[in-house]
Amino acid sequence: xxxxxxxxxxxxxxxxxxxxxxxxxxxxxxxxxxxxxxxxxxxxxxxxxxxxxxxxxx
Amino acid sequence: xxxxxxxxxxxxxxxxxxxxxxxxxxxxxxxxxxxxxxxxxxxxxxxxxxxxxxxxxxxxxxxxxxxxxxxxxxxxxxxxxxxxxxxxxxxxxxxxxxxxxxxxxxxxxxxxxxxxxxxxxxxxxxxxxxxxxxxxxxxxxxxxxxxxxxxxxxxxxxxxxxxxxxxxxxxxxxxxxxxxxxxxxxxxxxxxxxxxxxxxxxxxxxxxxxxxxxxxxxxxxxxxxxxxxxxxxxxxxxxxxxxxxxxxxxxxxxxxxxxxxxxxxxxxxxxxxxxxxxxxxxxxxxxxxxxxxxxxxxxxxxxxxxxxxxxxxxxxxxxxxxxxxxxxxxxxxxxxxxxxxxxxxxxxxxxxxxxxxxxxxxxxxxxxxxxxxxxxxxxxxxxxxxxxxxxxxxxxxxxxxxxxxxxxxxxxxxxxxxxxxxxxxxxxxxxxxxxxxxxxxxxxxxxxxxxxxxxxxxxxxxxxxxxxxxxxxxxxxxxxxxxxxxxxxxxxxxxxxxxxxxxxxxxxxxxxxxxxxxxxxxxxxxxxxxxxxxxxxxxxxxxxxxxxxxxxxxxxxxxxxxxxxxxxxxxxxxxxxxxxxxxxxxxxxxxxxxxxxxxxxxxxxxxxxxxxxxxxxxxxxxxxxxxxxxxxxxxxxxxxxxxxxxxxxxxxxxxxxxxxxxxxxxxxxxxxxxxxxxxxxxxxxxxxxxxxxxxxxxxxxxxxxxxxxxxxxxxxxxxxxxxxxxxxxxxxxxxxxxxxxxxxxxxxxxxxxxxxxxxxxxxxxxxxxxxxxxxxxxxxxxxxxxxxxxxxxxxxxxxxxxxxxxxxxxxxxxxxxxxxxxx
Numbered sequence: 001x002x003x004x005x006x007x008x009x010x011x012x013x014x015x016x017x018x019x020x021x022x023x024x025x026x027x028x029x030x031x032x033x034x035x036x037x038x039x040x041x042x043x044x045x046x047x048x049x050x051x052x053x054x055x056x057x058x
Numbered sequence: 059x060x061x062x063x064x065x066x067x068x069x070x071x072x073x074x075x076x077x078x079x080x081x082x083x084x085x086x087x088x089x090x091x092x093x094x095x096x097x098x099x100x101x102x103x104x105x106x107x108x109x110x111x112x113x114x115x116x117x118x119x120x121x122x123x124x125x126x127x128x129x130x131x132x133x134x135x136x137x138x139x140x141x142x143x144x145x146x147x148x149x150x151x152x153x154x155x156x157x158x159x160x161x162x163x164x165x166x167x168x169x170x171x172x173x174x175x176x177x178x179x180x181x182x183x184x185x186x187x188x189x190x191x192x193x194x195x196x197x198x199x200x201x202x203x204x205x206x207x208x209x210x211x212x213x214x215x216x217x218x219x220x221x222x223x224x225x226x227x228x229x230x231x232x233x234x235x236x237x238x239x240x241x242x243x244x245x246x247x248x249x250x251x252x253x254x255x256x257x258x259x260x261x262x263x264x265x266x267x268x269x270x271x272x273x274x275x276x277x278x279x280x281x282x283x284x285x286x287x288x289x290x291x292x293x294x295x296x297x298x299x300x301x302x303x304x305x306x307x308x309x310x311x312x313x314x315x316x317x318x319x320x321x322x323x324x325x326x327x328x329x330x331x332x333x334x335x336x337x338x339x340x341x342x343x344x345x346x347x348x349x350x351x352x353x354x355x356x357x358x359x360x361x362x363x364x365x366x367x368x369x370x371x372x373x374x375x376x377x378x379x380x381x382x383x384x385x386x387x388x389x390x391x392x393x394x395x396x397x398x399x400x401x402x403x404x405x406x407x408x409x410x411x412x413x414x415x416x417x418x419x420x421x422x423x424x425x426x427x428x429x430x431x432x433x434x435x436x437x438x439x440x441x442x443x444x445x446x447x448x449x450x451x452x453x454x455x456x457x458x459x460x461x462x463x464x465x466x467x468x469x470x471x472x473x474x475x476x477x478x479x480x481x482x483x484x485x486x487x488x489x490x491x492x493x494x495x496x497x498x499x500x501x502x503x504x505x506x507x508x509x510x511x512x513x514x515x516x517x518x519x520x521x522x523x524x525x526x527x528x529x530x531x532x533x534x535x536x537x538x539x540x541x542x543x544x545x546x547x548x549x550x551x552x553x554x555x556x557x558x559x560x561x562x563x564x565x566x567x568x569x570x571x572x573x574x575x576x577x578x579x580x581x582x583x584x585x586x587x588x589x590x591x592x593x594x595x596x597x598x599x600x601x602x603x604x605x606x607x608x609x610x611x612x613x614x615x616x617x618x619x620x621x622x623x624x625x626x627x628x629x630x631x632x633x634x635x636x637x638x639x640x641x642x643x644x645x646x647x648x649x650x651x652x653x654x655x656x657x658x659x660x661x662x663x664x665x666x667x668x669x670x671x672x673x674x675x676x677x678x679x680x681x682x683x684x685x686x687x688x689x690x691x692x693x694x695x696x697x698x699x700x701x702x703x704x705x706x707x708x709x710x711x712x713x714x715x716x717x718x719x720x721x722x723x724x725x726x727x728x729x730x731x732x733x734x735x736x737x738x739x740x741x742x743x744x745x746x747x748x749x750x751x752x753x754x755x756x757x758x759x760x761x762x763x764x765x766x767x768x769x770x771x772x773x774x775x776x777x778x779x780x781x782x783x784x785x786x787x788x789x790x791x792x793x794x795x796x797x798x799x800x801x802x803x804x805x806x807x808x809x810x811x812x813x814x815x816x817x818x819x820x821x822x823x824x825x826x827x828x829x830x831x832x833x834x835x836x837x838x839x840x841x842x843x844x845x846x847x848x849x850x851x852x853x854x855x856x857x858x859x860x861x862x863x864x865x866x867x868x869x870x871x872x873x874x875x876x877x878x879x880x881x
Contacts, residue, residue, distance in 0.1 A: 009450065010772065010853065011449045012448040012474060014447060014474050014770065015477060018473065018476065021513055023510035023513065023514075025480065026488070027481055033484070037482070039770070040478055040482065041482075
């Protein structure tokens with residue numbers, strides 16, 4: 001997100017697909033639309049990954 | 059730090075302050091902080107006992123269900139097996155009946171033998187070991203004072219730990235990176251030790267004492283880690299690697315898994331052998347005394363430490379970072395890097411990490427490599443296609459932030475939703491076509507081909523169907539099933555196929571809406587063929603998994619034909635009864651979506667869509683005509699009330715409210731309403747007792763619709779803030795998004811009662827006064843909770859400021875004495 005002062009417009013991260021035909025959308029291989037999809041349907045990590053904040057080096 | 063206290067869930071207990079090795083890269087002895095010199099070698103029994111008391115009272119106070127304690131040093135095994143067993147028992151006894159104890163020890167492994175292993179097995183202590191890879195790599199730093207390497211001793215210890223009696227104690231390996239070591243050879247050497255988990259550490263460094271870099275090696279540490287990452291990924295991720303998993307997790311919307319990367323608030327505290335509390339151990343690398351808090355276990359409880367500014371500084375997420383980091387595209391995954399690595403004399407910790415270039419390169423490449431493989435299990439190249447982005451005039455966003463939002467603002471939200479829906483549709487198709495034939499639904503491809511054909515010449519017909527609120531619910535439902543790996547689950551395969559085949563129903567609805575000729579097989583679900591946004595057709599004698607053939611015609615009334623095993627029918631969508639071309643049976647099989655209409659507003663009364671049941675309360679079944687009449691009456695009066703008395707909300711509702719979904723009622727006198735995050739434009743409600751309440755419910759719920767769409771477009775807060783906050787309208791503490799949603803909704807609720815108290819009469823007016831007083835106080839308080847959370851993005855701060863502007867202007871409005879509950 002950024003704000004363009006000149007136009008007083010707030011710009012979203014969402015790609016505007018208004019002029020993109022459905023048949024031309026390749027969501028899984030397109031950075032903009034795959035990013036949009038991540039935002040809507042976040043993919044959770046695999047099982048067995050405990051949250052840990054501790055680093056050490058003995 | 060503002061906001062609620064973050065309880066500690068991890069405690070590092072320095073049971074012995076000396077070490078039997080003399081590693082030259084050790085931050086405890088070789089870096090800036092030298093406090094170990096003045097500390098007792100072994101933690102006393104009294105200090106252990108106080109630690110146990112403090113931990114138990116902290117767990118009780120905060121209702122923690124589990125705490126982790128890591129026995130650490132120096133070298134903790136120097137304390138001896140008996141003493142370590144005693145410490146473990148002291149901690150377990152204190153926490154018995156309070157919470158679970160996840161007890162671990164982290165060792166260099168040199169002393170680990172059968173005696174220690176037996177003690178750890180008896181006391182349930184998991185064991186982590188430091189190993190830097192193959193022998194030459196490991197012995198480069200991890201040596202005795204006389205220069206001998208320790209690799210052979212460590213490998214021997216790990217052999218013991220992998221034997222059946224102790225294998226369950228093996229927690230993982232920790233490896234410090236050295237660029238001189240071959241990354242893949244290090245990875246392979248670690249893998250050969252069969253660890254359940256590997257953690258790679260960047261060598262501790264600061265801007266004052268930067269890490270070694272070869273000439274031209276600006277991101278040499280990223281290069282080293284990426285060599286491991288590529289191999290690890292090519293191997294099929296045979297073991298969790300915490301740093302990589304954390305980047306993947308945060309990239310895909312999950313939590314950070316390590317304090318070395320990510321925005322999770324730190325919940326860790328260290329207790330030294332003398333009983334003093336310290337901040338993160340890694341701070342020893344910054345400057346002498348950096349981790350100190352001035353508190354100790356005898357005189358201070360853990361809550362006092364949790365309020366220490368140094369601890370708070372590592373709990374502020376995005377707000378705690380410097381401007382460079384806050385503006386960085388990978389900040390969600392990086393979080394500014396390890397706190398200690400940001401240090402520079404003069405500016406302190408308000409800097410990017412000294413490993414910034416490495417983290418940027420590492421995260422960027424992992425992100426590119428991970429999506430969409432993590433979603434569908436197939437690595438695919440991700441390309442960057444320049445695209446226009448959605449935007450919104452700042453004035454419209456300000457209008458929305460104040461709680462309102464007119465037609466233009468709603469149009470901008472709707473346009474963004476259109477892009478989201480089209481992306482979701484394409485994603486369902488992309489993903490479904492990659493499934494195994496046993497799961498893959500043939501109708502998906504046929505439906506997609508029809509839909510894309512219509513989209514070429516009649517995109518408005520496609521968008522009209524896709525705009526139906528429960529289409530996005532369906533798409534997300536399918537993608538979540540596929541994401542969660544249930545695609546290959548034979549137990550669910552049938553229903554997944556049915557879910558995916560709904561795409562054919564969507565395509566056919568678009569053809570009918572567009573008045574186009576098309577022919578397609580459409581699935582029968584629970585005895586009905588569905589045509590989203592139009593209605594459903596009851597198919598006589600249909601079995602699960604059946605399909606009917608639907609043929610639409612190029613007619614102005616959108617008539618279409620249904621061919622099933624038991625007959626053929628022609629349906630005119632607007633009609634209540636189909637024209638029967640086969641054997642007559644007199645039943646009414648066509649159930650159209652009915653509309654609630656009032657001057658200036660017409661919305662669908664959705665009581666048939668198969669994906670509408672997405673709220674906490676169950677959906678009402680198909681309504682009878684008497685209920686329809688009651689809804690129509692109340693809706694017309696409610697809309698009239700909104701237009702007359704709450705005109706600032708009417709344009710937004712007129713532009714954005716497209717469906718009302720009847721919910722089952724609870725008890726008489728208790729109103730029920732809801733909004734679903736993915737059902738943009740829809741509000742769900744049980745029919746209230748009177749139209750005034752329906753007006754209030756519509757205003758309340760539509761706030762959630764608007765805010766959900768705003769959050770689809772813009773980040774308003776740091777998603778890594780997992781703290782819970784107390785608000786006046788719920789007994790249970792709420793996550794930040796819940797507070798934001800509730801506050802926004804209650805801006806409208808407050809406004810409703812603010813106006814209504816002047817138009818109601820008698821007891822109703824007094825009740826409205828009380829409601830106004832209650833909600834403005836609760837909402838004003840919640841606004842301040844949000845503003846003080848430290849987790850709002852700059853745009854989020856602006857948005858909350860807009861809400862504050864509305865509620866503040868109402869705070870000075872006089873209310874009758876006693877209306878606020880005060881005498």
